[in-house]
Each structure stands twice: as structure tokens, then as C-alpha cells.
Amino acid sequence: PVTWAKNISLKVGGFETSFQLADPVATITDKVNEVTDKVNEVMGGLDSDLVKQAEALEHKEIELDYEENPTKLFLLLQQKAWGLAMMQLEKHPEEAEVWVYRKFVPESAPNVPDASDPGKSQALVKQETALSTVVKEPGKYRWRLLPLHASIVLGAPQEVTTKILLTYPEAARKVDERGSLPVHLAASRLDVDDEGEKVVLQLFGAHADSIDITDRNGRTAPELAKLARARKAAEKQRLMETASRSSRLSRACIETSASMNGREEEDDDDDDDDSSVKSSFSTRFRNLMKGSKSMDMSDKKSSNLETAKSD
DSSP: OOOOOEEEEEEETTEEEEEEEOSOHHHHHHHHHHHHHHHHHHHHHHHHHHHHHHHHHHTOOEEEETTTOOOHHHHHHHTTOHHHHHHHHHHOGGGGGEEEEEEOOOOBOTTOOOTTSGGGTTOOSOGGGOBOTTOSSTTSEEEEEOHHHHHHHTTOOHHHHHHHHHHOGGGGGOOOTTSOOHHHHHHHTTTTOTTHHHHHHHHHHHOGGGGSOBOTTSOBHHHHHHHHHHHHHHHHHHHHHHHHHHHHHHHHHHHHHHHHHHHHHHHHHHHHHHHHHHHHHHHHHHHHHHHHHHHHHHHHHHHHHHHHHHO
């Protein structure tokens, strides 16, 4: 039975509670635990928000305009100076996390008179407001790439792309201005990149879920890889057919040349035959002439002999 009671108030972390100490000690423990749980719940929520804010500040993406101040790593990749790019990455690994972009900018249309010029009163608009038809959305990204995206698009050696990925693995989860992950870009290049298979597998390892993620055209990386292999097979078939046609043409040319040489030799033989015939005709004609002369001489001798006899 309860023989005594005492009211107790507790204030912890800005929260206050009170209870009557009339129960066994176990009840007191439960009350204290309840207060502690409430405090931890509130403080835990505050800590969570603070952590998120800190992470956002820590991992805030940095973007640099290609026209003004691109990173040295990006420029070296663009110049395909792979060795220097590797050295720059060693010295400044933070550049692997920096986006470099280029935007569309408004431009004056060519050969547009300026209406603000009194000497060109026939102009309808001010030149500064006449935009080229090519620039439809000024300020929009033309492209926006991380070094990982750039290394894949520019066909960097596999060891360069791997080094960038190891330096900043989170890049495997980042999409470019067209909504393509690095693995989408790598899978699309399997028809021209002999080492692309290794890169694709490494990117899958860094971001396993990317195997099911689609690009803006609704195609996954495996589907893009299949299309690239089909293009490669078609190109190989085309080259084989071209080589076959060239081989047949070469053989035909050789056969034609041999045939022409044979005809020339036949013509030479014909010339020899003609010469032989002409020679034969000349001999026979000379013999015939000699025969005629002999016959004339015989006739003359016979005539002279008859005249002598008559005398």
C-alpha cells in the first residue's frame, strides 16, 4: 500500500514534466525514460536538419563557364592531352567534381539594319533585339559536363576514365544537360571504343541501379549497348562488302589488261603474217617478171633464128 506521496517536477532540454512519487521505483524509471525519449526525439530532428544543411553546403555543385574560366583538367581532356590530364588530376582531384558548361547566347542576326540609326529608316527592328534564328532559347545549356562525362565523350583511354571515376565515384550518378548518365554515354560508344566494355562495367559497379535507368529517349544502358553493337556489325559488314567489290574490280582490271595484251600480241602476229604474205607476193611477182623476161628473150631468139633461115 502507498503510505506516502511527493510531487516531483523535472525540466530537461526545455521540456518540463511532473509526476507524483507514490509508486514503486520502477515507475519513476519509466517516467524518466519517457522524458528522455522526448528530448532525444526533438534533438534528433534538429540534428537531422542540421546534418542535411551541412551536407548540402559541403557537396554544393560547382559550375564554371567554359567561355570564362574552365578548369585546367577539362581543357586538357578537351585537347586529348591524356598524360597531362592524369597529372592534373593527381595535383587537383577536386576538379573532378566541377561542372563545365556552355550556354546559348543571343546574337545579332547578320545583315540586319539598325532601326535606331536615322540613316537606316527602313529598318523595322533594332539590331540588338534581332536574334539569329539559330538561337531560340538564349541562356539554355548547350552542354554541361563533368570530367567523367567529358572523358567518355572525347574517347579518353580507359585508364584515364577509370582514374576520374575513382577520384569522384559520385559522378557516375550525375546526368548531363540531356539527361544521360555516364554509363549511357559509354554504352552508346561501344561501336567506336574498343575498351568501352570495361568502362561500362566499372560504371555499373559505381552505380548499380543505373542498369535500369533510362535516358531522355527512354533507353537503358543495355539497350544502347545493343544498338551500338548492331551499328558496329553493320559497319563491319559494309567494309567487308566494299573490300569484296574492290577485290572483284581489281581482278577485272587485271583480266582486262591481260586480254588487251593478248590482242596486241595477236595484232603483232597478224603484222608478221602480212609481212610474210607481202614478201611472198614480192618474190612471186619478181619471179613472174623474170619469167616474162625469159619468155621475151626466147621469143626474140626464135624470131632471129627464123629470119636467118629464110635468108
